Amino acid sequence: MMNDIGLFLQTAIIMGTPMLYATLGEILAERSGSLNLGVEGMMMTGALAGFLVGTTTNSPLLAVLCAGLVGAMGSMIFAVLTVSLKANQLVAGFVLTIFLSGLANLIGSGYGNSTLPKTFTSKISAIHIPGLSEIPLLGPAIFEQSILVYLGILTAVVLWLYMNKTRFGLSLRVVGENPSFADNAGIPVTLYKYVHIGAGGFLAGVGGSCLTLLIVPRWMESITAGMGWISIALVIFALWSPARAVFGAYFFGALRGLVFKLQSAPITISGKAFYIPAQILDLLPYLMTILVLVLITLGKRKENRPPLWLCRPYFREDR
Amino acid sequence: MAYIELKGITKRFDTVYANDGIDLEIHKGEIHALLGENGSGKTTLMNILYGRYRSDGGSILVGGVRRVFKDPADSIKAGIGMIHQHPDLVDTLSVEQNIAAGMGGGVVLARKSIRARIEEIAAQYELAVDPTRKIYQLSVGEKQTVEILKTFYRGVDVLILDEPTSVLAPPEARALFENLVKIKARGCAIVLITHKMHEVFEVSDRVSVLRKGRMVYTAPTAETTREILTEKMVGHALAEQVSAHHAVAADAERILRVQGLSVMGPFGQPALTDVNLEVARGEIHGIAGVAGSGQKELCDAIAGMCKVHEGEIYYHDKDITRLPIARRRAQGIRIGYIPEDRMDAGLVGEMKISGNVMLRRADYAARVFYSEKAARAYGKEILDAYKVDAVGPQQPVKNLSGGNIQKVLLGREIGEDPDLLITAYPVRGLDIGATDFIFQLLRKKREEGMSIVMVGEDLDVLLEQCDRISVMYHGRIVATFDADPANKGSIGACMAGAGGAA
Numbered sequence: 001m002m003n004d005i006g007l008f009l010q011t012a013i014i015m016g017t018p019m020l021y022a023t024l025g026e027i028l029a030e031r032s033g034s035l036n037l038g039v040e041g042m043m044m045t046g047a048l049a050g051f052l053v054g055t056t057t058n059s060p061l062l063a064v065l066c067a068g069l070v071g072a073m074g075s076m077i078f079a080v081l082t083v084s085l086k087a088n089q090l091v092a093g094f095v096l097t098i099f100l101s102g103l104a105n106l107i108g109s110g111y112g113n114s115t116l117p118k119t120f121t122s123k124i125s126a127i128h129i130p131g132l133s134e135i136p137l138l139g140p141a142i143f144e145q146s147i148l149v150y151l152g153i154l155t156a157v158v159l160w161l162y163m164n165k166t167r168f169g170l171s172l173r174v175v176g177e178n179p180s181f182a183d184n185a186g187i188p189v190t191l192y193k194y195v196h197i198g199a200g201g202f203l204a205g206v207g208g209s210c211l212t213l214l215i216v217p218r219w220m221e222s223i224t225a226g227m228g229w230i231s232i233a234l235v236i237f238a239l240w241s242p243a244r245a246v247f248g249a250y251f252f253g254a255l256r257g258l259v260f261k262l263q264s265a266p267i268t269i270s271g272k273a274f275y276i277p278a279q280i281l282d283l284l285p286y287l288m289t290i291l292v293l294v295l296i297t298l299g300k301r302k303e304n305r306p307p308l309w310l311c312r313p314y315f316r317e318d319r
Numbered sequence: 320m321a322y323i324e325l326k327g328i329t330k331r332f333d334t335v336y337a338n339d340g341i342d343l344e345i346h347k348g349e350i351h352a353l354l355g356e357n358g359s360g361k362t363t364l365m366n367i368l369y370g371r372y373r374s375d376g377g378s379i380l381v382g383g384v385r386r387v388f389k390d391p392a393d394s395i396k397a398g399i400g401m402i403h404q405h406p407d408l409v410d411t412l413s414v415e416q417n418i419a420a421g422m423g424g425g426v427v428l429a430r431k432s433i434r435a436r437i438e439e440i441a442a443q444y445e446l447a448v449d450p451t452r453k454i455y456q457l458s459v460g461e462k463q464t465v466e467i468l469k470t471f472y473r474g475v476d477v478l479i480l481d482e483p484t485s486v487l488a489p490p491e492a493r494a495l496f497e498n499l500v501k502i503k504a505r506g507c508a509i510v511l512i513t514h515k516m517h518e519v520f521e522v523s524d525r526v527s528v529l530r531k532g533r534m535v536y537t538a539p540t541a542e543t544t545r546e547i548l549t550e551k552m553v554g555h556a557l558a559e560q561v562s563a564h565h566a567v568a569a570d571a572e573r574i575l576r577v578q579g580l581s582v583m584g585p586f587g588q589p590a591l592t593d594v595n596l597e598v599a600r601g602e603i604h605g606i607a608g609v610a611g612s613g614q615k616e617l618c619d620a621i622a623g624m625c626k627v628h629e630g631e632i633y634y635h636d637k638d639i640t641r642l643p644i645a646r647r648r649a650q651g652i653r654i655g656y657i658p659e660d661r662m663d664a665g666l667v668g669e670m671k672i673s674g675n676v677m678l679r680r681a682d683y684a685a686r687v688f689y690s691e692k693a694a695r696a697y698g699k700e701i702l703d704a705y706k707v708d709a710v711g712p713q714q715p716v717k718n719l720s721g722g723n724i725q726k727v728l729l730g731r732e733i734g735e736d737p738d739l740l741i742t743a744y745p746v747r748g749l750d751i752g753a754t755d756f757i758f759q760l761l762r763k764k765r766e767e768g769m770s771i772v773m774v775g776e777d778l779d780v781l782l783e784q785c786d787r788i789s790v791m792y793h794g795r796i797v798a799t800f801d802a803d804p805a806n807k808g809s810i811g812a813c814m815a816g817a818g819g820a821a
Contacts, residue, residue, distance in 0.1 A: 166426050167419065170412075174420045177409040183371075184407060185421030185469075186392030302455055303411050316371065 008257060009141035013149060014215060016253020018043065018207040018224075020152045022231035023238060023245045024159055025203030029075075030235055031163065032196040033176040033309040036078050037093025040228025041100025042071040042201050043208035048104045050209025051219045054116055060124045064148070064209050071205020072198045074100050079197040083190055086313035101222065111219045124148065124213055148210050152249075155203070159242040172196060176307030179314040189314060204228070233289035239296070239304050255284045320383075322347045322508055323368070323399075323477060328377035330363055337363040339532040340377070345477065350499060350509045352523035352540070354516075356552060357748045358721075360532040361512045365479045369401040370394040400470030401479040405486060406462035408454045415450040418469045440471050444502055459609065460491035467498070478502065479510045484518065485776060488609045489811035496522045514552075515777070516545055528552055553751050565786050566801065571599035573633075574739050574770040575621065580630035582616045590616040591794045594630070598739065598770050603761065605785030605802060606774040608814055613794035614774045615659055618741050621772070622656040623647060624664070634739070648681055655732030657725075659743035659774070665728050668717030672709060673698035675716050676731045701730035706756070722753025729757065733764065740764070743774040758784055778810060792816045 022039050029036045050067030054060065074096060081092040124146055132143040163169035174182045175192045182189050211223050230252055237252075238244035259281040266273035296304050321344035330338040337360045345351050355361045366372045368379060370388030379386050381397050388394040391401075408417045419433045437450050448457075448464050457465070463483060470478060480499075484492040499522060503509055511523060519526050519540060526543060528536040528551040536551040577596040584590035591613045598604045606614055619625040621632060623644045632640045634652055647654070658664040666675050673694035677683045680697075698712025705726040709719055716724060725745065732740060745761070746754040761771055761784070775781040781788055785802040790813040798813045800806040 165428060167422065167424060167428050168426065170416055170420050170428060173412065174409055174417075177411065178407065181407045181409060181417075182421065184391050184401070184403075186390070186395050186473075187421040188392075302453075305411075308410075 003136075006137050006140045008254070008261065009138065010144065011257040012254035013141055013145060013250050014253070015256045016250040017149050017152045018210040018215070019227055019231045019234060019252055020156065020246060020249035021207030021210065022204045022228060023234040023249055024152075024155055024242055025071075025200035025207070026232055026235045027200075027238065027240055027242060027245060028159070028172075028196040028203070029200035030310055031172050031176045031240060031307055032193045033179065033307055033312065033314070034078070034082060034193055034197050034200075035089050035093065035232075035311045036075060036096070036197060036200060037090060037232065038074060038078050038096030038100065038201075039204050039231050040224055040226070041097035041104075042074040042204035043211075043224045043228045043231075044101045044104040044222070045074055046071040046205025046208030047212045047223050048108045048111075048208075048219060049205065051108075051111065051114075051116070051212035054120055054209075054213055055111075055114055058117055058120050060120065060147075060213065063120075063213060064206055067205040067209030068202040069205070071203070071208065072201040075197050075201025075204070076194075078201075079194050082313065083193045083197070086315065089311050089313075097228065101224075105221050108219050108221070112221070115218050116213065120213075121217065146214050148214055152210075153246060156242045156246045163242065173307070176309055179309055180316075183314075183316060204231075207231070230285050230289075233286065236296070236306075237289055237292045240306065252285045252288070255281070255288075258284075321345060322382060324380040325364070325368065326378050326380070328364060328367055328379075329375050330360075330367060330372060331375050336532045338367070338374070341529070341532075341534045343527060343534060343537075345508050345510060346525075347476070347508045348503060348506050349524040350503050350511055350522055352519040352526040353510055353512045353529065354514065354519055354526055354548060354552060355529035356514055356750060358750065359529040359552075361529050362481055364529070365401060365481065365510060365512060368394065369399060369479060371401075395470075395473050395475065398475050399477045399479070400473060400475035402463070402466045402470065402481065402483060404481045404483070406459065406466055408462060408465060410455040411453065413451055413453055414448055414457075414465050414468075417454060417465060418450070418472050422473070437468060437472065440468060444471065444498065444505070446498060458491075459486045459611070460488075460494065463487070463495065464498075467502075476506065477508045477510070479512070481512045482514070483511070484513070484515065486610045488815035489778070490815040491609075492518075516548060517779075519548065520545070530554060565602075567599050567602050567786055571602070573597050574600050574635060575772070576631075576633040576636075577617075577621065578631045578633070580617075580620060580632065581628040582613075582620050582625055583628050584616070589628075589794055591620065594794075594796050596789060596796055596799075598772060600738075600770055601765055601768045602787065603765050603771045603773055603785045605781040605788035606772065606791060607778055607781055607788050607810055608791035610776060612791040612814075614743065614791055616794070617791070618656065618658065618743050618772070618774060621739075621741055622654060622658075624656075653735060653737040653739070655735060655737035655740040657728055657732060657740070657742040657745055659747075661721075661724055661728055662717070666716050666724065669715060671698075671713050671715055672702070672707075672719075672727055673712040675727065676701055676712075676734070679731060679735055681735075697734075701727060701734060705730045705760075722749045722756075725749060725753065725757065729760065733760075737769065739770045739772070741772045741774075744776060745773065746780075747776070778807065778814075782807060782810075790814055 022043055026036065026039055046067035049070035050063045053066040054063035078092050078096050081087040082089045126144050126146050129143040133139045163172065171187045172192060175187060175189050179189045208224060212219050216223065234245060234248045234252060237248040259278055266275050323345040325341060325343040328338050328341045341364055353361045363372060367374045370391045370393050386397055415433050415437055418437055419428065434450050441448060446464050446468060448461055448468065454462060483495060487495060499509055513519065523540045526538060526540050527534060528548060530552060575598040577594055580591055580594040581589060582591040594617060608614060616625060620627055623642065627640050631638055639647060639652060662668050673691060676698050677694045695712045702709055702712060707723045707726045709723060716727060745757055765771060773785060782802050782804050787799055788802050788810060789796045789799040790810055792813060800810055
């Protein structure tokens with residue numbers, strides 16, 4: 001039983017990792033005032049790019065980097081549309097997801113049967129930390145994971161420091177909260193938006209590549225299966241904080257893990273076996289998000305509200 | 320020698336010249352008042368100096384050197400800072416975070432040295448504020464102090480203030496002026512954009528007057544008079560206004576009674592607390608107060624547009640507190656409303672005048688089909704009756720000027736023959752001609768027995784137009800006065816929260 005729970009926690013963290021990257025990326029974009037709904041699409045292209053580069057170069061570093069770059073390129077479409085051309089963010093994001101998902105499925109259609117070389121998977125698979133990974137319950141979850149999992153946590157820590165302790169992070173918050181003040185204070189609003197939308201795309205791409213390189217690990221059509229959307233919901237769940245995003249992502253990862261677990265194993269209550277329909281479990285993350293949204297609204301804490309200028313274009317002379 | 324010289328500054332918006340070849344000199348150690356009516360181009364001119372707008376012609380010299388400012392960052396580097404009408408800060412961040420935002424320096428924010436520097440500047444200019452407090456916890460006056468500190472933190476020695484007193488109560492405004500004098504004494508140049516004459520004489524050393532985008536007059540303040548400035552500002556001499564207030568009899572018929580009214584704001588904070596108000600037949604009842612003291616909520620509550628938490632609103636002794644607007648109309652309750660934001664709750668900008676004037680009509684609400692022909696006829700009627708400068712009733716409202724928009728709105732509301740009209744800032748942003756027209760109209764309606772609630776920002780104007788004035792402070796009505804100029808001091812004190820006896 002202890003072993004089971006340990007294994008479950010380990011799975012939860014692995015499953016949560018792609019969403020963690022994507023959520024952290026979306027937090028950056030939203031803090032700059034850009035609600036990019038293209039996360040699902042950017043994750044898809046990242047997943048495919050990571051897989052293709054991985055199979056051809058056999059280098060995890062290159063694979064993850066390229067996945068990130070492809071995600072960032074995708075996000076630049078969004079940035080040009082919404083920041084420079086002031087298009088509606090919701091429409092631009094939707095279109096981006098539809099376009100990039102389609103594109104990834106099209107290009108990837110011939111690669112459904114390829115697999116990553118063994119030498120590649122061994123480089124990226126879980127690192128056993130001798131001794132520590134033997135700790136019951138939390139051992140495998142914390143000390144027996146892939147480098148990608150650890151990088152995800154590191155990214156969250158770095159971003160938390162960036163947003164709370166550096167002047168760039170402060171400027172970022174001002175851009176999202178009040179761009180005209182930012183402009184007055186000499187903060188380059190457009191540059192900040194581009195950079196953070198781009199960084200968001202990069203992280204979404206990296207998140208996508210975790211699926212094809214680590215979790216599945218091969219290319220499948222529509223491989224993200226809604227993870228991008230959940231990541232956007234997770235941003236609200238995390239109240240725009242990278243620290244809370246870690247817990248949110250792993251929690252939602254656990255819910256995903258539960259889907260597989262409970263599909264195969266019935267719950268026995270007084271001798272009777274019940275199978276919980278997978279659809280109900282799939283619903284859980286979204287239900288949780290709705291719950292959190294309601295709680296935030298009831299809480300009425302000023303600090304918990306979204307960036308004031310989220311989803312609004314900024315025109316300098318429009319005053 | 321002048322520290323800043325503007326030469327031939329020109330700025331066009333579409334085909335309208337907001338600034339037309341303006342020359343201006345600003346010296347160090349002086350407060351320079353920039354006087355003009357709304358829309359005369361004062362703010363545009365200063366936004367050009369501040370790098371917010373690009374001029375279409377002309378040049379800027381700072382210390383004798385020609386400069387081109389691409390954006391505010393450039394002008395801040397050149398030592399020019401601007402404080403806009405409404406404090407422009409991030410509510411959820413602290414004072415020190417707001418001040419330090421956008422500053423250079425190391426990657427990591429050095430909170431301790433930032434705080435030390437803020438305290439040093441605050442001490443130097445004798446400005447007081449706690450750097451650790453969040454902006455949403457501050458009053459408007461305190462926010463303005465933060466804005467001033469913010470610009471000084473950036474090493475600014477030319478300070479532009481855009482109508483800073485419009486959101487301040489008179490005592491707060493006096494405190495600000497005292498600060499400005501101290502700042503000037505330390506060798507800074509200050510430009511004070513204003514349309515209030517008394518501020519010019521209270522604080523400025525020199526004054527320049529803009530009219531319709533042109534510089535028409537510059538003089539040392541000591542060598543000019545109120546009359547000259549007024550004439551330059553409006554282009555002709557104005558007849559002396561006399562206070563026209565009528566005493567309201569104690570036993571006069573009450574059209575509106577508000578009792579113990581409380582309304583909650585969007586975050587659950589009280590927006591109105593225990594408000595009592597009585598308006599008599601044929602009375603213009605002014606509501607004075609610093610912007611954001613609950614005027615909007617009070618108007619919305621009376622007009623039936625927001626949820627009342629506690630208390631009652633009586634119209635001719637009939638409780639209408641929770642009566643929806645459609646039911647009110649069906650029951651013959653006639654309350655007209657000119658909201659603060661004309662183009663938001665007042666009119667639909669994209670729609671034609673004809674459609675807009677029909678929106679509140681009872682026969683429009685009662686029918687399924689809508690006749691554009693009838694709407695145009697009614698629109699034409701209003702355009703003629705109120706001398707609206709429009710192509711015709713088929714013109715979209717958003718293409719009209721501010722004064723004409725307000726006339727259409729007034730025409731529509733008065734057309735429903737209300738016996739109570741609520742107007743919030745009825746002449747805000749209007750030129751003198753339209754202002755005169757509207758005030759005359761309201762006075763005429765009062766003579767005909769209409770009761771009017773008028774929310775205003777300029778106490779002098781309220782004293783001129785109203786019969787009684789109630790003062791709001793922090794969501795309460797703290798006192799009600801006769802609109803006698805003799806009461807001006809007490810009203811001003813109440814606006815700043817002095818409470819007091821009526």
